[in-house]
Amino acid sequence: MASKVKEFVNEQAQVLAGQASRLRRAPGKVVRGAAAASAKRVRALQDPVRVVTHSGVKLTNVSHEALLGLMALQLEVVTSALSDAAAQLERVAQAENVRDLVSGQADELRAVRERVAGDVNRAVAIVREAGRGARQVATETYTRVARPAKRAVRKGKVKTKAKAKTKAKAKTKTRAKKTVRRARGR
Secondary structure (H helix, E strand, O other): OHHHHHHHHHHHHHHHHHHHHHHHHOHHHHHHHHHHHHHHHHHHHHHHHHHHHHHHHHHHHHHHHHHHHHHHHHHHHHHHHHHHHHHHHHHHHHOOOHHHHHHHHHHHHHHHHHHHHHHHHHHHHHHHHHHHHHHHHHHHHHHHHHHHHHHHHHHOOOOOHHHHHHHHHHHHHHHHHHHHHHHHOO
């Protein structure tokens, strides 16, 4: 086991030595290649970043509209509750007997129940509309960002991580073999 570890460490040292000598021979070329590849990746991020940013703005608008609707509804609920309370107190003050008081309260309770049911339905409609808007923004964003990447993978333009790792391992082995051959004088 120790000999295998030692052998592996020696191979890796040889690979690193080969890479170091290659970098010494052509550092400018390697740096330029890395810079060009990095620039290409950065440029490729511009459109997805732009799409995600616009989607964030749209999502903020959706949530803002929902919040405005809910706040307006809350204002109406509070105003009508205060109006109802004032009307009930006026009925109490104007009632000539208990019978008039109880019948007025019953009518008022029916009206309040209908108003509360309507308010709940409006709140649900506002939240439902916000959910639709958020889902639409998410769908558009996914369609414009994720699907083009999937299409590129299918067309073979983008390498999968597994393929890239396999190719990297193969290159490393090839370099290690060449380094060993050079060291042996072949």
